[in-house]
Amino acid sequence: MYFTSDNASGAHPDILAALTRANDGFARSYGADAIMQRVTERVREVFEHPDAAVYLVSTGTAANSLALAIYSQPWSAVFAHTDAHIATDECGAPEFYTSGAKLIGVPGDHGKMNPESLAQAIGRIGEVGVHGVQRGMVSITNVTEAGTVYTPAEIAALTAVAKSYGLPCHLDGARFANSLVTSNASAAQMTWAAGIDVVSFGGTKNGCLGVEAVVIFDPAKAWEFELRRKRAGHLVSKHRYMSAQMEAYLEGDLWLRLARQANATGARLAQGVAGAGARHQHPAQANMMFPEWSLGTHARLEAAGAAYYQMPARAGFEAARLVTSWNTTEAEVDQFLSVLRA
Known part of the structure; x- marks a missing residue:
């Protein structure tokens, strides 16, 4: 993850x-x-x-x-x-x-x-x-x-x-x-x-x-x-x-095939994050997104092994930057979403 x-x-x-x-x-x-x-x-x-x-x-x-x-x-x-x-x-x-x-x-x-x-x-x-x-x-x-x-x-x-x-x-x-x-x-x-x-x-x-x-x-x-x-x-x-x-x-x-993979897993991640109740700070249109979620989510995700950058957020929320790449798998995305939804 x-x-x-x-x-x-x-x-x-x-x-x-x-x-x-x-x-x-x-x-x-x-x-x-x-x-x-x-x-x-x-x-x-x-x-x-x-x-x-x-x-x-x-x-x-x-x-x-x-x-x-x-x-x-x-x-x-x-x-x-x-x-x-x-x-x-x-x-x-x-x-x-x-x-x-x-x-x-x-x-x-x-x-x-x-x-x-x-x-x-x-x-x-x-x-x-x-x-x-x-x-x-x-x-x-x-x-x-x-x-x-x-x-x-x-x-x-x-x-x-x-x-x-x-x-x-x-x-x-x-x-x-x-x-x-x-x-x-x-x-x-x-x-x-x-x-x-x-x-x-x-x-x-x-x-x-x-x-x-x-x-x-x-x-x-x-x-x-x-x-x-x-x-x-x-x-x-x-x-x-x-x-x-x-x-x-x-x-x-190859360059386009790799970008399609990164964007596809990015779309899967963005949709799943939104489905778990998070709010995107910006439209997620490629392979990078900035979700906001409830307090305590960072600790839970990081304890499960997720790695990402924490970002500034509104009072009472946490925010992250998530980026997928050409070798990000659907399994990694689904594991992350499973922890997020827990």
Whole structure:
């Protein structure tokens, strides 16, 4: 009954097998390996964008921060939801890698910005000339930190606001596969066709050992990304091991199959939790949820072996964050629900 994070899950056997194959013999370093060439072509197929530039890094923090850096100046404002991962969980890395760009929090219910709140936030910036930061770019997180999912239409509405001010847009897709499964959208529909300029395409949370792709839809930005990645210390010498993970992840749409499993067990858990009398703080739309339940429930669940994060709650209640992953089983979910109902 382990629901702390999809980061806590193991790597899928196909990923591990690909690493074993990649370990045989010699390969060119720093991304010049033959596997990476195949990965680039496969990512372009997945996103239906033949000119996309594709790069791999080992962490989501690096993927997000470097993606923001190629579109931001030190005096830029980056607009994101108040609770976005880049604003709350990156230890200032976006500001560091952009050499000082300022994150501007945009409010919105259930972890989601709306076009009106985004327009208001952008409109307040850049009106005092040299004395204030200038409008820079917009960052959208999908799946959000509240476990909700933007549809392609919702993303397009946000990017339309950004484009009206001439601003580029980034998508933090650490759980990108989960958002696609929920919305039944294609990678293209969720990104460049909806106005996204660069996406962090996550693999680590969804069955990989440790790899994230940065997909840039303007190839003119590719060289700057390469320079920033090297300068930041994120150009891996034995790159073939990251390439091998991403190739196996995409092979036969494994990435989507794993996300469907995580979302399916997430839906089973969310429905069961609600059926046991708990209240969800946010709509549970993918593989992450935030239930509230009666006092004393934490002690009972933890005594039974359940692992999850405790969260702030209303007076007289307890709250949790529960996350399912690709290898969460129905049996684990049912065991948790049995304890919860007891």
